[in-house]
Amino acid sequence: MTWNTSESYEYFKSSDNVSRLITWEDRRCTNEFLATLPGTRTNVAISTGFGCASLFWLRKNHPSLLERFDCAGTIMDFIVCVLCQMDKPFMSPHNAVSWGYFNVHNMMWELEILKGAKFPTHLLPVVVESDTVAGKLQKPFCNIPSGTPVGVGLGDFQCSMLASLSQQSDAVLNIGTSCQLAVVISNTASVGESPSQATNITNEAVQILPFFQGRRVITAASLSGGNVFATYFKMLTSWMKDLGITDSLPSTDEIYQRILDSCADKKGSTSLKVTPTLWGERHIPDQRGQMSNITSDNISLGDVGVALCRGLVENVEQMMSREFLDLHGVQRIVGTGSALLKNQVLQKQVEQVFGLPLVLSENADASTGAALAVIAEKN
Helix, strand or coil, rough: CCEEEEECCCCCCCCCCCCCCCCCCCEEEEEECCCCCCCCCCCCCCCCCHHHHHHHHHHHHHHHHHHHCCCCCCHHCCCCCCHHCCCCCCCCHHHHHCCCCEEECCCCCCCCHHHCCCCCCHHEEEECCCEEEEEEECCCCCCCCCCEEECCCHHHHHHHHHCCCCCEEEEEEEECCCEEEEECCCCCCCCCHHHHHHHHCCCCCCCEECCCCEEEEEEEEECHHHHHHHHHHHHHHHHHHHHCCCCCCCCCCHHHHHHHHHHCCCCCCCCEEEEECCCCCCCCCCCEEEEECCCCCCCCCHHHHHHHHHHHHHHHHHHHCCCHHCCCCCCCEEEEEECCCCCCCHHHHHHHHHHHCEEECCCCCCHHHHHHHHHHHCC
């Protein structure tokens, strides 16, 4: 890899040696394609948007593209490479597990399985512990002096979790674009190869992910969150345009506030039912959204808003139930994420559905967690 830098630290001037970013929201790997991939021995099922799934897809559909590159990684691994001007990236277990075919327990790629399927294993980065210093800053950057140690890229979910936790009995519910509900297991807990061995349940929606200091985090990760609200707003705007209302269209913020005001009129209750899984879930990719129990009296803006909020919470509760939280001694839920923090209706539904107090954490974001992780390591 050749770096192109300038005195102003503008590292990348050319797109010839870097691909376009593929995120977890990528949908190119269909269920039919995923069914052709080799099975994994880990508890994390392979899904579209996973790094290894995307590389399998590119190998099949655009093999010449992969021939241009000698390494791969996440966007944060790329940034670390840029800052340190490294030839190839390191990857933390946080990011490796989100690529699939990575065993959390022995901290290794499933190379035997991947090689048997003719996967380009030479592209996979070396996985190091989450507290590893990947390199040093090669030039001053944003008033940070050269020579400053740069840590390996960390998972935003794990960092958000770390910033949110204040006591062991907390569960963390993050609702941003998507939604995650998670509980941390201490490093003394016995964690097997599947969630059922660690939790006495058999729920395909629950995964065990690496955390910090040898601990694990049991998580239910939903594809449905703030993206559902964004789709709802887009639909309403489209309807208004179709009705010829083109002048003085309300902004997204105005639409959002009017929906919340209408929900308040319903006092957080409606007989309308909404299943908001517009994109399915990783454990049930074919599931789609539904509306049911529709009557002439429950189709107002407020009814739909309340039903949508409750449906989002009920969806994640089906993935990680109140009984599951009780099993792990959870006494309260810490709420994070922009979609949850600015939606009082959604907050009320969390307390109603789970029957636990909700404590909001407005400053608990991934950047705060990353800083806390560094501080913890120094201590």
